[in-house]
Amino acid sequence: MDGPRYITVEGPIGVGKTTLARRLAESLKGELLLEQAEDNPFLERFYKSPRSTALPTQLFFLFQRARQLAELRQQDMFSPVRVADFLMEKDRLFAEINLDQDELALYNQVYNTLSLDAPSPELVIYLQAPVEVLRERVARRGIRYEQYMESGYLQKLVDVYTQFFYYYNASPLLIVNAADIDFARSDKDYELLLERIMSVRSGRHYFNPLAVSL
Numbered sequence: 714m715d716g717p718r719y720i721t722v723e724g725p726i727g728v729g730k731t732t733l734a735r736r737l738a739e740s741l742k743g744e745l746l747l748e749q750a751e752d753n754p755f756l757e758r759f760y761k762s763p764r765s766t767a768l769p770t771q772l773f774f775l776f777q778r779a780r781q782l783a784e785l786r787q788q789d790m791f792s793p794v795r796v797a798d799f800l801m802e803k804d805r806l807f808a809e810i811n812l813d814q815d816e817l818a819l820y821n822q823v824y825n826t827l828s829l830d831a832p833s834p835e836l837v838i839y840l841q842a843p844v845e846v847l848r849e850r851v852a853r854r855g856i857r858y859e860q861y862m863e864s865g866y867l868q869k870l871v872d873v874y875t876q877f878f879y880y881y882n883a884s885p886l887l888i889v890n891a892a893d894i895d896f897a898r899s900d901k902d903y904e905l906l907l908e909r910i911m912s913v914r915s916g917r918h919y920f921n922p923l924a925v926s927l
Contacts, residue, residue: 715911716741716794716836716910716911717794717834717835717836717885717910717913718793718794718795718835719794719795719797719832719833719834719835719836720734720737720741720743720794720795720796720797720834720835720836720837720838720910721796721797721798721799721800721834721836721837721838721884722734722737722796722797722798722837722838722840723798723799723800723803723837723838723839723840723874723878724839724840724841724842724874724891725842725847725867725870725871725874726847726851726859726862726867726870727842727846727847727848727850727851727854727859727867728840728841728842728846728847728850728891729840729842729850729891729894729896729897730798730799730840731747731748731798732896732897733798733838733840733896733903733906734747734796734797734798736896736903737796737907737910738794738796740907741794741796742793742794743793743794743795743796744793744794744795744796745795745796745797746781746785746795746796746797746798747797747798747799748774748777748778748798748799749777750774752777753770753773753774753777754773755769755770755773756770756858757857757858758770759811760858760859760861760862761858761861763811763866764813767811767812767813767816768812768816768819768820770811771804771807771808771811771812771816771820772820772823774804774807775804775808775820775823775824775827778799778801778804779801779827779829782801782829782831782832783830785797785831785832786830786831786832797834800834800837801829801831802877804824805824806873806874806877807870808820808824809873810866810869810870810873833883833884834884835884835885836884836885836886836887836910836913837881837883837884837885837886837887838887838889838910839874839878839881839886839887839888839889840889840891841874841875841888841889841890841891841892842890842891842892843871843892844864844867844868844871846891846892847867847871848864848867851867882917885913885914885915885916885917885918886916886917886918887909887910887913887918887919887920888917888918888919888920889906889919889920889922890919890920890921890922893922894906894922902922905922906920906922
């Protein structure tokens with residue numbers, strides 16, 4: 714295969730990261746590395762009452778992601794294709810939104826003691842969509858605890874992702890306008906994006922499906 718062998722899909726909650734990661738792994742006959750939010754015992758309580766459980770929620774995700782990426786580092790990165798639906802850097806983005814000053818200081822101490830050495834993706838795909846689209850998709854997928862999520866929280870996520878990827882240069886980057894793409898139900902949308910993904914080798918690129926179709 715000539716395309717990237719380690720691909721990461723990122724973006725705010727509800728944008729379609731996991732759906733796209735699953736399809737890519739299937740198309741490329743690769744290994745799938747997914748966030749396992751359902752395993753976090755604090756997450757439902759966080760959405761109901763963010764301030765009371767923000768720190769344990771964040772620390773659980775930190776340890777979970779660190780363990781997953783450590784296992785990935787130990788594997789042969791030159792054998793199968795791997796597709797993940799998270800970057801390790803996202804953990805700190807969520808921490809900065811969700812934790813108060815003292816909690817963030819403690820989180821940073823824990824983060825720094827982990828001596829993380831996450832492998833760098835050969836391609837990062839950043840999916841963008843406005844808050845109203847994210848809310849519609851969150852409602853459609855029907856995960857009960859996510860329905861407590863407020864629009865203001867989603868807007869904070871959109872803003873912090875926008876800022877993060879504005880400066881991101883650690884890997885080749887493909888920024889995708891995902892507002893009008895349906896990866897789950899439209900093979901045409903998916904095939905157009907897959908073709909674009911396989912052509913990226915370096916630098917920063919943009920994919921707007923409406924412009925392509927026109």
